[in-house]
Amino acid sequence: MTDHSLITTARLLLHWPEVVSALREIHQPDPDGRCLGCTSQVGPAPWWPCGLALVSGAAPFPPGM
Numbered sequence: 523m524t525d526h527s528l529i530t531t532a533r534l535l536l537h538w539p540e541v542v543s544a545l546r547e548i549h550q551p552d553p554d555g556r557c558l559g560c561t562s563q564v565g566p567a568p569w570w571p572c573g574l575a576l577v578s579g580a581a582p583f584p585p586g587m
């Protein structure tokens with residue numbers, strides 16, 4: 523996802539508070555700093571914050587986004 527689409531997605535999610543709540547609960551970091559909510563069949567989970575952590579507000583957008 524590009525920065526622009528992440529912000530657009532975050533704005534759209536404002537209309538679905540239950541989805542936001544579920545995403546925030548699921549997309550949290552594990553002790554190694556990888557996302558518990560994202561899984562991959564081809565490699566390790568992505569580093570947290572993942573895109574869904576950002577759009578749900580589980581993590582703040584980095585400065586400049």
Ligand SMILES: [Zn+2]
Binds near residue numbers: 557558559572574
């Ligand atoms: Zn995630």
